[in-house]
Amino acid sequence: MSFDVGSIYSIIGPNGAGKSTVVNMIAGSYSVTSGAIRLGATALNRLPKHRIAQLGVSRTYQNLRLFDGMTVLENLEVCFFPQSWLTFLTGAKRLSKAERLEICHACLAEFHLSDVADVLAGDLPYGRQKILELARAFVTQAPIVLLDEPAAGLNHTETKDMAAMIAGLKREDRAIILVEHDMEMVMSISDRIDVLNYGELLCSGTPDLVRTNERVQEAYLGTTEELDDIRKLAQSRRAQGGLRANAGIVRH
Numbered sequence: 001m002s003f004d005v006g007s008i009y010s011i012i013g014p015n016g017a018g019k020s021t022v023v024n025m026i027a028g029s030y031s032v033t034s035g036a037i038r039l040g041a042t043a044l045n046r047l048p049k050h051r052i053a054q055l056g057v058s059r060t061y062q063n064l065r066l067f068d069g070m071t072v073l074e075n076l077e078v079c080f081f082p083q084s085w086l087t088f089l090t091g092a093k094r095l096s097k098a099e100r101l102e103i104c105h106a107c108l109a110e111f112h113l114s115d116v117a118d119v120l121a122g123d124l125p126y127g128r129q130k131i132l133e134l135a136r137a138f139v140t141q142a143p144i145v146l147l148d149e150p151a152a153g154l155n156h157t158e159t160k161d162m163a164a165m166i167a168g169l170k171r172e173d174r175a176i177i178l179v180e181h182d183m184e185m186v187m188s189i190s191d192r193i194d195v196l197n198y199g200e201l202l203c204s205g206t207p208d209l210v211r212t213n214e215r216v217q218e219a220y221l222g223t224t225e226e227l228d229d230i231r232k233l234a235q236s237r238r239a240q241g242g243l244r245a246n247a248g249i250v251r252h
Helices: 019-027 049-054 072-090 097-110 126-138 156-167 183-189 207-211 214-221 224-239
Strands: 008-012 057-059 144-148 175-179 192-197 200-205
Touching: 008 019, 008 183, 019 049, 019 057, 019 144, 019 175, 049 057, 057 126, 072 097, 072 126, 097 126, 126 144, 126 156, 156 183, 183 207, 192 207, 192 214, 200 207, 200 214
Parallel strands: 008 175, 008 192, 057 144, 144 175
Antiparallel strands: 192 200
């Protein structure tokens, strides 16, 4: 698998396919036991995750990792900590407090969070917490952004808004890689989709190509024989007066 700046990539697959594992290995949260992960010419395999962040890889998590006792603005400013250490160690110019705040306020405006800049993150409604989590991944202008289920827990309207927001963050100097279960969102914003199944790359291509791929349909829906078994089980339970399941599964 390879990713270039300028595009939005989605990694999809059934539960247990290895989607989040890929993201966690790129970010340094999981150790790589075989193969190699490179950012340009730099091998990331053995680097600690704070060093990977310094090199320009940022991420969100399936479960929110906000600082609930800090304000929305402070949650953004703290994202510059790895960058500050890198500039300290290399002798490069370190951003001043005023420069960091200017960037953070611009980010708040871009993500429609200016009105809650001084509100504690823990006091935000869940939908806006998810937006703050997203903003934290982009505030440092990292060239590689990993989004792990950004729509998880959102309602339909919030998911559509999240999709539009992510699509609007596409840049020529940035690669966005997301793991997501919401297929409407994935199909609407992705330039390329990689489908995993039990750690295997099953299919890679445009949304239209992936949507019509038979192997992808089998991974999600099962084989024709498995679908027949589901129909028979549903019909049997309905006949016994038990679970009233809809057995009208249609395979396209």
